[in-house]
Each structure stands twice: as C-alpha cells, then as structure tokens.
Amino acid sequence: MRFELEAECPDTGARAGRIHTAHGVIETPVFMPVGTHASVKGVMQRDLEMELDAHVILANTYHLFLRPGHELIRQLGGLHRFMSWPRAILTDSGGFQVFSLSHLRKISEEGVLFRSHLDGDSHLFTPESTVEVQLALGSDILMPLDECLEYPASHEGADRAMRRTVRWAVSAYRYFERRLEETGSAAALFPIVQGSMFADLRRDCASELLQLNAAGYAIGGLSVGEPRSLSLEMTEVTTPLLPRDRPRYVMGVGMPEELPEYVARGVDMMDCVLPSRNARNGCLFTSAGRVIIKQARYKDDGAPLDPNCGCITCRTYSRAYLRHLFQAGEMLFSTLATIHNLKYYLDMMRQMRQAILLGRFRAYLDNVRNSAVESS
RNA sequence: GGACAGGUGGCCGAGCGGUUAAUGGCAGCAGACUGUAAAUCUGCCGCUCCUUGCGAGCUACGGAGGUUCGAAUCCUCCCCUGUCCA
Numbered sequence: 001m002r003f004e005l006e007a008e009c010p011d012t013g014a015r016a017g018r019i020h021t022a023h024g025v026i027e028t029p030v031f032m033p034v035g036t037h038a039s040v041k042g043v044m045q046r047d048l049e050m051e052l053d054a055h056v057i058l059a060n061t062y063h064l065f066l067r068p069g070h071e072l073i074r075q076l077g078g079l080h081r082f083m084s085w086p087r088a089i090l091t092d093s094g095g096f097q098v099f100s101l102s103h104l105r106k107i108s109e110e111g112v113l114f115r116s117h118l119d120g121d122s123h124l125f126t127p128e129s130t131v132e133v134q135l136a137l138g139s140d141i142l143m144p145l146d147e148c149l150e151y152p153a154s155h156e157g158a159d160r161a162m163r164r165t166v167r168w169a170v171s172a173y174r175y176f177e178r179r180l181e182e183t184g185s186a187a188a189l190f191p192i193v194q195g196s197m198f199a200d201l202r203r204d205c206a207s208e209l210l211q212l213n214a215a216g217y218a219i220g221g222l223s224v225g226e227p228r229s230l231s232l233e234m235t236e237v238t239t240p241l242l243p244r245d246r247p248r249y250v251m252g253v254g255m256p257e258e259l260p261e262y263v264a265r266g267v268d269m270m271d272c273v274l275p276s277r278n279a280r281n282g283c284l285f286t287s288a289g290r291v292i293i294k295q296a297r298y299k300d301d302g303a304p305l306d307p308n309c310g311c312i313t314c315r316t317y318s319r320a321y322l323r324h325l326f327q328a329g330e331m332l333f334s335t336l337a338t339i340h341n342l343k344y345y346l347d348m349m350r351q352m353r354q355a356i357l358l359g360r361f362r363a364y365l366d367n368v369r370n371s372a373v374e375s376s
Numbered sequence: 377g378g379a380c381a382g383g384u385g386g387c388c389g390a391g392c393g394g395u396u397a398a399u400g401g402c403a404g405c406a407g408a409c410u411g412u413a414a415a416u417c418u419g420c421c422g423c424u425c426c427u428u429g430c431g432a433g434c435u436a437c438g439g440a441g442g443u444u445c446g447a448a449u450c451c452u453c454c455c456c457u458g459u460c461c462a
Contacts, residue, residue: 034412100413222411253411272411273409273410280416281409283409292407333415
C-alpha cells in the first residue's frame with residue numbers, strides 16, 4: 001500500500017491524496033460505507049461501484065469470524081471474491097465490539113474474550129489472531145485489536161486502556177509484518193490512537209505508535225457518546241502528531257456537517273454507520289438538511305427528495321413515494337434511502353477533494369460553516 | 377321461525393363488580409440513531425381547561441331501563457352481526 005499526497009490546503013489541515021491498494025486507488029479524503037457482514041445493508045455491490053463509486057468499504061472481523069467464519073472465506077478465495085467486491089476493503093478488528101458488546105466480553109492482557117452474541121460460545125480475540133483473521137479475509141487495510149473505551153472514562157482508566165492498546169498494537173504489528181513477508185501481501189495495518197478524551201494521553205499514544213512506522217494511522221475511541229466538540233478536539237490534538245505522508249483515519253464519524261471539520265483537521269479517511277442506518281430508519285440527509293421522510297408533510301410531496309442530488313433515488317422518485325414505501329415497510333425503501341444517503345456523503349467528500357486540489361478548500365469550509373449557522 | 381356465539385376508544389382485541397380513560401397489537405403523530413446484536417429503539421395517541429400536575433372537569437365499552445355504595449363487567453327488554461338448524 002502506498003499513499004500519495006497530492007495537495008494540501010494552505011490555510012487548514014486539509015489534504016487530498018491517493019491510496020494505492022491491491023484493489024484499486026482510494027482517492028482521499030474518503031468516506032467509507034460500512035458493510036459489517038460483508039454487505040452494505042440494502043445496497044448491491046453493483047450500485048456501490050457504479051452508482052455511488054465508492055472506492056473502499058468496511059467489513060468487520062468479529063462478525064465475519066462468527067459468521068460465516070474466516071476460514072470459509074479464505075477457502076472461497078477471500079472476502080473480495082466472496083462478496084464480489086473488486087475494490088478496496090478495510091476491516092475493523094472487533095475493537096468496536098469491545099465497546100458495543102461490552103456486556104459480552106472480558107478483557108485481559110492476552111486479549112478479549114467474547115461471548116458470541118449469536119450462540120453464547122466463547123472466543124478469545126488476541127492481537128495476533130485478529131490479524132490472522134483479517135489476512136484470511138484478504139483485507140486491504142487491517143486494524144489491530146484495540147480497546148474502545150466508553151465515555152466518560154477516568155484519566156486513570158483511559159491511561160490503562162491506552163497502554164494496553166499500544167502493547168496490542170505492537171504485538172499485532174510484529175505479527176502482521178512477519179506474515180507479510182511470508183505471504184507477500186500488499187496489505188497495510190493502521191495502529192489506532194486511543195486515550196479517551198484526554199489530550200495528554202492522545203499525544204502519548206500517538207508518539208508510542210509512531211515508532212511502528214506504520215503505513216497509516218487511525219484515531220479511535222470517538223463517537224462513543226461524548227459531545228461532538230470533544231471528538232473534534234481530540235482529532236485536532238492528534239493529527240498534527242501523525243506523519244504527513246501517511247493516511248489518517250478517524251473511526252466512526254460523523255454527521256454530514258462534521259465531515260468538513262474532520263477534513264479541515266487533516267483527516268483523510270472516515271467511516272460511519274449513520275448514512276446507512278439512518279437511511280433505513282427514515283432519516284435522509286439532503287442539501288436542505290435532514291428529511292424525516294415519515295412526516296405527514298411529505299404525504300403528497302411530489303418533489304424529489306433532494307433537487308440538488310443526482311442519485312438514482314432523487315432522479316427517479318418523489319418524496320411522497322419514498323414516504324409511502326417507508327410507511328408500508330417495503331424493503332425497496334431501505335435500498336433507495338441508503339443509496340441516497342451514501343451518495344450524499346460520498347459527493348460531499350468528492351467536493352472537498354476537488355476544493356483541496358483547486359486550492360479552494362478554505363472557501364468551501366467557510367461556506368458550509370455559514371450555511372450551518374443560517375440553518376440553525 | 378329456532379339454537380348458539382358475539383357487539384369495547386380509527387381498526388383488531390383483552391378485561392367479565394371497585395387503584396379502568398380502560399392491557400396488547402396495528403394504524404396515526406413526533407423524536408433518536410456516529411469503527412452496525414438496529415428494516416431498530418423511544419415518546420404521544422377520547423375531548424376541554426389551566427397554576428402543565430402522577431391537575432381539574434366532561435364524555436366513553438350497541439340502545440333503554442334496572443340491581444349495587446360502586447357496572448364495560450350482574451339482570452330485563454330492544455336493536456344489530458356471525459354460524460348452524462328449519
């Protein structure tokens with residue numbers, strides 16, 4: 001994997017670049033749709049590629065390990081082949097499940113003992129085993145097992161968790177490098193900066209992880225219930241410490257209006273469940289703000305969801321029809337809504353990338369900030 | 377004509393003497409969702425009023441009477457619906 005930095009905004013931290021992977025080029029800044037179970041819910045790979053032009057999607061180690069099993073996927077030629085997705089895949093390690101399934105796991109120095117949410121079976125995830133699972137999947141960008149802490153956390157607790165995350169990252173990275181030599185794979189592993197909402201811990205963590213000289217770095221442990229301003233603050237503290245010539249990935253963010261803020265702070269990659277999950281729940285993001293499609297006001301609204309959007313949903317269907325599909329519980333709604341929301345996110349990222357390349361990101365940022373103030 | 381069964385808030389459907397303006401579900405209305413245990417979850421959902429409070433008043437379980445301190449719940453008559461028999 002190779003990162004090519006194409007342009008930097010002179011006034012903000014924003015950058016444009018290209019990540020070269022074995023499964024194509026990822027133009028950054030990039031938003032990565034989440035496809036936990038080897039599927040972006042409701043959207044066919046064909047549409048992900050042709051309609052949305054997503055360059056990279058996420059999948060999840062914990063979930064695919066449990067079902068259908070990484071050995072099965074390995075045997076069937078890897079995840080790309082298994083799910084018929086020719087472009088890049090980033091796999092999360094299961095670190096987020098340490099947070100989201102906290103009642104089903106026990107952490108030790110060795111790793112995380114999960115009790116499967118499917119059948120109750122116990123499975124120990126170690127730094128090495130999670131790398132091995134991700135290699136079996138054939139992921140392009142792997143994430144090391146980390147401890148994603150809940151909010152709020154004490155400084156002491158956050159420090160302890162962060163130190164452990166660093167030790168795990170070192171173990172994972174060593175194992176990863178050894179296996180790369182054996183397999184000749186072109187994959188990358190991005191260590192994850194933790195430290196909860198404490199700037200000093202974030203800094204300590206970053207400086208520890210820099211010693212690994214990894215191909216890219218992630219900022220994790222955000223979007224766990226903290227105020228949004230804190231997530232941005234922690235990002236702002238961390239990105240300047242990360243190598244300029246490597247991609248930076250903030251995990252699990254964010255709301256549409258926050259994406260430019262992360263980019264302005266030097267973030268190249270983001271992923272979030274919001275556009276897809278909210279779509280299924282009837283919350284659509286548009287250039288005029290949120291549309292809660294089930295509201296009675298859209299009952300006889302013959303206009304497109306977002307007149308400024310070129311997605312197939314907006315080109316083809318009315319708000320009234322979308323509302324009807326939602327109310328009727330039709331599965332087509334999820335597909336149309338998810339395509340729209342993802343298109344909205346991806347278009348926004350493409351606009352930012354263009355703005356950066358053209359040296360106009362500052363103006364872009366001022367513009368979105370102003371319209372956010374107006375609409376609030 | 378006869379025998380059963382039944383009529384409950386927009387709909388379905390519990391309740392069968394008293395914390396019942398009435399369990400549930402659906403529909404309706406509104407909100408949430410951030411490295412996905414989510415096509416999920418939460419709130420409101422008879423009317424009116426205000427000092428918006430586990431507030432006050434009113435109207436409600438087919439209709440009319442009755443029994444009772446108290447009735448959606450028990451009794452009588454009537455109306456209506458379904459099934460079966462003639």
